[in-house]
Amino acid sequence: MILLNRISLILLLLIPLNLITPSFPGVDAADSKSAGSDTVEGEDEAAVEEEGAVTGTGEEEDDGGSLKPSPDVDTYFMFTKPAGKGLELPANSDAHFLVGFANRGQKDFIIETMDASFRYAMDFNFHIQNFSAIPYNKIVKPNHETTLAYSFFISEAYSTRPYGFTVNLLYKDKDGNQFMNAVYNETVNITEVDEGLDGETIFLYIFLIGLVGLLLFGAQQLVLSMSKKRTSSAPKPKVEVGTVSTTDVDYDWLPPETLSAINKSPRNKQSPRQRKVKRGTGSSEDK
Secondary structure, eight states, X not given: OHHHHHHHHHHHHHHHHHHHSOOHHHHHHHHHHHHHHHHHHHXXXXXXXXXXXXXXXXXXXXXXXXXXOOTTEEEEEXXXXXXXXXXXXXXXXXXXXXXXXXXXXXXXXXXXXXXXXXXXXXXXXXXXXXXXXXXXXEEEXXXXXXXXXXXXXXXXXXXXXXXXXEEEEEEEETTOOEEXXXXXXXXXXXXXXXXXXXXXXXXXXXXHHHHHHHHHHHHHHHHHHHHHHHHXXXXXXXXXXXXXXXXXXXOTTSOHHXXXXXXXXXXXXXXXHHHHHHHHHHHHHHO
C-alpha cells in the first residue's frame, strides 16, 4: 500500500510537468511567431511615428493659423455701467462697457464683430453663457481711433460668486488678414442688487401699518366694552323713598286731630321734617 501511494504521487507530479513543458517544435513555432510579431510591431511603430509626425505638423499649422492680435492696434476697455465697479456686476441688471480701438499702423482696419461671454473662473475654456456678437463693419484709418459700445443683461439666476468674463474683438486689415483681440479677459464678481425701497417693500409696509391700526382699534373697542360691563354690574346706592316722599306731602288740609296723631308717632319724631310740620301745626292751634 505504501508503494502504490508513492507511485501514484510520482505520477501526479510528472503528468503536470509534461503538460506544462512544450516540445521543441512548438517552441520554435512560438519563437517564429514572436519574431513575426516583433517585425509587425516595428512596422506599426514606424507607421505610427510617421502619422504622429504628420499630425504634429497639422497641429502646429493650426496653432500658427489661429487668430492673434495685430501689433499695429491698441485696444482699451472701460465699464460705464456700473460706473467705477469694473470687478463687481450686479445681477438682474444691464451692464455697459466701451472699447477703444487705435490704429497705429499704415493700413486700414475693418472692425467686424465684438462678442462677450461668461466663463468658468477656474477654467476660461469652459463657457457658461455666450452673449450676442454685434457686427460693426467700421473702417478705421491709419493713426485714427474709434470707440465701440456694447451692453448685455445679467440674469438674476447667477449666484454671487466670481465668473470669468471675456470680450473678443474681431477685425481685419485692408489685405484681408484676420485678427482678434481679447480686450477683456479677467474675473468679475456678480453681486446681489440693493435697490432700496421697491414696490413690494412699500406694499409690505402699508400692509403692516394697516394691520397695526386694526389691532389698535380692536384693543380700544375691547377696553370700552369691558368698562361698560363694569359700570352696569356695579351696585346702585339705596335711597329711602319713604323719608324723601314725606317731606313733599302737604298736611295743611288735614284736621288738627289727625295731625296731632301723626306727630305723636315715633317715626315722625325722628324726622326733622316732621318736627317742623308739628311746630307749624301747633302754631295753627294757638291761633
